[in-house]
Amino acid sequence: MTPIWVQHLFVLGMLLGGSHTSTSAADSWCYGDAQCGPATWAALGQCNGTKQSPININASAAVRAPQLGALKLTGYGDAKKLKDMQNTGKTVYVHLEDGLQLSGPGLPATYTAKSFHLHWGQGPDQPGSEHRINNQQFAMELHIVHTKNNLSVVDAAQDPEGIAVLAFFLQATDKAQPSRSWGNFTQCLKKVPVEGEDTDVDGSFSLQDLLGSVDLARYYRYRGSLTTPNCTEAVVWTVFPDPIVVQKDVVTAFASTLHSTDSESGPLLKNNFRSVQSLGGRQVQASAALGTAHSASPAPRSAALIPLLLSTAALAWHL
Ligand SMILES: *[C@@H]1O[C@H](CO)[C@@H](O)[C@H](O)[C@H]1NC(C)=O
Ligand SMILES: *[C@@H]1O[C@H](CO)[C@@H](O)[C@H](O)[C@H]1NC(C)=O
Ligand SMILES: *[C@@H]1O[C@H](CO)[C@@H](O)[C@H](O)[C@H]1NC(C)=O
Ligand SMILES: *[C@@H]1O[C@H](CO)[C@@H](O)[C@H](O)[C@H]1NC(C)=O
């Protein structure tokens, strides 16, 4: 992230030079404003490429991949691995200590989690996830960013499979149980109301606490890009269709606590999602536990499905 003093130098440079000379992606893009919003990103990095993210996932068109079993996450339950939380003006980032490892079928190596961040809309009624399932947009989306073999993000961007992102949806309902971890997370947000602010995370929740009981065997897999400039096409995406269910005030907190500039009287940070990109010739795979016919309603657990399949097989044998 750009340190504050660099941002200050930049502002000083603008005041002295009187013109905007920056060409780096970090300074030249935004979400809300027509001058720098997503419609203008095509000129930056690979944003006009053919393997961009996010996408809409058409569940019935996904190719079933029986080899795609459950992912293995190691160390995600350790609350001490959450280092600090930062408002970047574009999202809220949590940096992670060394030691969270991701591996699993279809991943060519072990990946190390570096950070996570979120995308949101304008509260529970105006969704802001990036990916969509059967054109359904969810309230929010959590991205855990990993690199292959612990490469730096810059080096990983040079490898077509250098980055692995896990994407989890958040959905708000009236019936959701209060969540201590999401409550603690939103308390933390209050310490970083404006762009550039940073706070230590207090160790009161782990990444696993935030994920709750989402089934790590049920996911979609495809090759795409980072969803912010320079939109590098180096990402193996894993998208979990079963949302993390939270209370409405959690979703409300994101869109009403954080600001996108360094002033609390400035605009709120909201609608920080990119619209869906064309799938083109790419294939989306469905993990073994998902199958091809995923519906929006909770699917039967695989354990419940096995006796059903066995009895169907037995019946077929008797005939
Ligand atoms: C984006 O790609 C399309 C198709 O390849 C091309 O026609 C268009 O000029 C490109 N736009 C920019 C800004 O590069
Ligand atoms: C995008 O950024 C990464 C790392 O910041 C860099 O390695 C890569 O070359 C950039 N790609 C493009 C197309 O600018
Ligand atoms: C989803 O995929 C199915 C099967 O390929 C296709 O018939 C349908 O038109 C697709 N729906 C959308 C909205 O693209
Ligand atoms: C992973 O990379 C980080 C940052 O470069 C480094 O501090 C750490 O020691 C590395 N961990 C391992 C196990 O190599």
Ligand SMILES: *[C@@H]1O[C@H](CO)[C@@H](O)[C@H](O)[C@H]1NC(C)=O
């Ligand atoms: C985390 O949340 C619990 C329950 O809401 C609360 O009792 C606890 O004080 C919180 N911890 C911190 C460090 O905020």
Ligand SMILES: [Zn+2]
């Ligand atoms: Zn993201």
